[in-house]
Amino acid sequence: MEALIYHFTLLSDQALQDKSFDPSTIEDLMKLFEIEAYKSWAAMEQEQQKEVEEAETELQQAEDYLESVLESAMDEFRRFEAELESRSKAELKSLVETGEKARKMGNLMEKSASFFERLEIIAKGLT
16 A cells, blocks of 8 residues: 555656646556555455454353353252252151150140049049
8 A cells, every 4th residue: 555655646746747647547546546445445354254253253152151150050059959958858857756746745744634633533532
């Protein structure tokens, strides 16, 4: 591009000094500018496409990593949930057994109280 600008400067100087200068030479140079601009644009577009593809690849890698981390977290949550459920069932079973023992103890104490109440009635009746 710099060479074209330099060449344009030379042609401009020549056009100012030479009355028989052919303007079509500048038109040819302008076509070269146009071609150079198109090449630059195409190269920039190709570079942009490359950057887009790299960004998409990095995004896919990030999504894959995130999915892996989320799956790992869900697996850990499921294990925690299963362990918590197991502990809860064990604690519930223990509480039910304790409640059953307390109920039996209450029934036994009630029978004992009834037994001793009858003994007292019998003892009063014998005296």
